[in-house]
Amino acid sequence: MRWLEISPGFACNCRCLGCHSCSADSRDQMDTAEVMSWLQKARQQGAEFLWLSGGEPTLRKDFLATLRAARHLGYRRIKVQTNGMLFAYPQMAEKAVAAGLNEVNLLLKSLDPRVTDALNRTPGSHAALLQGVANLRQWPVRLEGDILVTTRNYKELPELVRYWAEQGLRHFNFWLFSLVDQGDADLRRLVPRMSDWVPMMLQARAIAHELGATVCSLNTPPCTIPADAWDLLFDVKGMGLLVVNPGGHAFALETSSIEQGQHVLACESCVLSSTCHGMRPDYLSIHGSQEIVALSAEDVEGRDSRGSILDIPLK
Numbered sequence: 001m002r003w004l005e006i007s008p009g010f011a012c013n014c015r016c017l018g019c020h021s022c023s024a025d026s027r028d029q030m031d032t033a034e035v036m037s038w039l040q041k042a043r044q045q046g047a048e049f050l051w052l053s054g055g056e057p058t059l060r061k062d063f064l065a066t067l068r069a070a071r072h073l074g075y076r077r078i079k080v081q082t083n084g085m086l087f088a089y090p091q092m093a094e095k096a097v098a099a100g101l102n103e104v105n106l107l108l109k110s111l112d113p114r115v116t117d118a119l120n121r122t123p124g125s126h127a128a129l130l131q132g133v134a135n136l137r138q139w140p141v142r143l144e145g146d147i148l149v150t151t152r153n154y155k156e157l158p159e160l161v162r163y164w165a166e167q168g169l170r171h172f173n174f175w176l177f178s179l180v181d182q183g184d185a186d187l188r189r190l191v192p193r194m195s196d197w198v199p200m201m202l203q204a205r206a207i208a209h210e211l212g213a214t215v216c217s218l219n220t221p222p223c224t225i226p227a228d229a230w231d232l233l234f235d236v237k238g239m240g241l242l243v244v245n246p247g248g249h250a251f252a253l254e255t256s257s258i259e260q261g262q263h264v265l266a267c268e269s270c271v272l273s274s275t276c277h278g279m280r281p282d283y284l285s286i287h288g289s290q291e292i293v294a295l296s297a298e299d300v301e302g303r304d305s306r307g308s309i310l311d312i313p314l315k
Helices: 032-042 063-073 090-099 112-120 125-136 152-168 194-210 225-231 266-270 281-287
Strands: 002-004 049-052 077-082 103-108 140-149 170-178 212-217 241-245 248-253
Touching: 032 063, 049 063, 063 077, 063 090, 090 125, 103 125, 112 125, 125 194, 140 152, 140 266, 152 170, 152 194, 170 194, 194 225, 212 225
Parallel strands: 002 049, 002 241, 049 077, 077 103, 103 140, 140 170, 170 212
Antiparallel strands: 241 248
């Protein structure tokens, strides 16, 4: 184990479309003693890096205490995954950094406030994010962005990456909108075709590199992007990340439902079939398998399809 990700609860101040927190019970929370126990247990098992997620972790009363405990236990990277809204209060950013926070992963949806607020189902969330980033930039914190790719924003990926890289973000993760946690809502309209959004992602990758940032695309089969862009791929198993959810539910990230793909007929003759996770079933149910193709030994010669970019060391 290298990373510990704690999701201490699913309460959130946004109601994002397709998010698990909207269908989970917000009352399902770890108590502080359980959080502290996992921090200690993971360090004893070799974890050096901590990732706080949720729900929205900044809402918890023990948020700052958790950061202080992680620093005291010797976690070298202390990352918080957040919508950034509470960091709009300057004192929150200051107190969090003083407590040990040194990385922030921000959830990015669009440069258009109307699109962001609609996807978050939270009026004013875009403005709060902008102010939160402005406050965080006053402190020595590494800023990253998670970009949820939907039919509403995929065309602006290059512009989105350029803007946020110019605001100091050094890394971006692309997540294709998933139906795994959609609940009863029919959100298939929000899932774009790979063949439509991948060209925009490649443009965004070029812009990120131009501005000194890096990018990663999660849950992306190698056959859906050019081999010379495989630096985008994510080695989920190599990250060594243990996820802990309320109720003591702990699992390796590579075994989670969001990481489990499905192989189709073309995969049977692909040289990467033993290492590729395949395409997510929810995607195949919408767009089919026509975009999945078999790769030959010649296609992959000299290329590494494992990826590792999400685990960039802190500089």
